[in-house]
Amino acid sequence: LAKTTQPISMDSYEGQEVNITCSHNNIATNDYITWYQQFPSQGPRFIIQGYKTKVTNEVASLFIPADRKSSTLSLPRVSLSDTAVYYCLVGSSYSGAGSYQLTFGKGTKLSVIP
Amino acid sequence: DTGVSQDPRHKITKRGQNVTFRCDPISEHNRLYWYRQTLGQGPEFLTYFQNEAQLEKSRLLSDRFSAERPKGSFSTLEIQRTEQGDSAMYLCASTGMENYGYTFGSGTRLTVV
Numbered sequence: 001l002a003k004t005t006q007p008i009s010m011d012s013y014e015g016q017e018v019n020i021t022c023s024h025n026n027i028a029t030n031d032y033i034t035w036y037q038q039f040p041s042q043g044p045r046f047i048i049q050g051y052k053t054k055v056t057n058e059v060a061s062l063f064i065p066a067d068r069k070s071s072t073l074s075l076p077r078v079s080l081s082d083t084a085v086y087y088c089l090v091g092s093s094y095s096g097a098g099s100y101q102l103t104f105g106k107g108t109k110l111s112v113i114p
Numbered sequence: 115d116t117g118v119s120q121d122p123r124h125k126i127t128k129r130g131q132n133v134t135f136r137c138d139p140i141s142e143h144n145r146l147y148w149y150r151q152t153l154g155q156g157p158e159f160l161t162y163f164q165n166e167a168q169l170e171k172s173r174l175l176s177d178r179f180s181a182e183r184p185k186g187s188f189s190t191l192e193i194q195r196t197e198q199g200d201s202a203m204y205l206c207a208s209t210g211m212e213n214y215g216y217t218f219g220s221g222t223r224l225t226v227v
Contacts (some may be wrong), residue, residue, distance in 0.1 A: 045218065046215030087156055104158070
């Protein structure tokens with residue numbers, strides 16, 4: 001499984017755009033990049049997944065350069081409620097009968113300041 | 115169906131006691147996972163079910179741990195002879211065949227005193 005490296009923590013003011021970068025130098029050809037968000041005392045919540053270029057949904061955008069050795073989660077105009085831990089995961093999507101284990105690192109603790 | 119449900123949310127037990135947690139996945143999801151999370155760490159994989167069959171177990175799952183998923187619906191995780199090192203958040207997640215993103219429950223926080 002490809003290992004990921006992301007900052008331990010980040011601070012941001014309300015209303016700013018936040019970009020969290022994740023390095024995954026050993027990403028495999030069939031690996032996807034997935035981001036989860038976790039609030040205290042809750043389970044992680046799926047935010048976004050991508051394979052290459054750019055993916056956007058109602059919550060965030062995910063930018064993946066051509067070499068796919070890194071990715072950037074972009075959160076537009078953060079609010080206090082975006083304070084959470086954000087995890088970057090890399091792995092192949094499920095196919096066949098095998099499981100799809102998620103390998104979490106320590107994540108990035110984002111603190112949004114009023 | 116409102117998501118993955120876990121019960122209880124919190125459990126405090128004395129060392130040496132047995133505890134059992136329950137997970138109700140999203141009804142149409144045939145894949146169910148248990149993870150454990152300690153303070154400051156990301157969740158760690160424990161075990162995986164496809165329908166009623168337990169197909170994978172982590173080395174983290176010692177002999178004191180047992181998980182079941184009768185009839186491929188809800189699942190239980192039992193810890194026998196609890197130890198202080200078992201104190202953690204136990205998370206359940208489910209996904210369908212397409213596996214596009216897990217849905218996690220809110221977890222059961224176990225404290226062994």
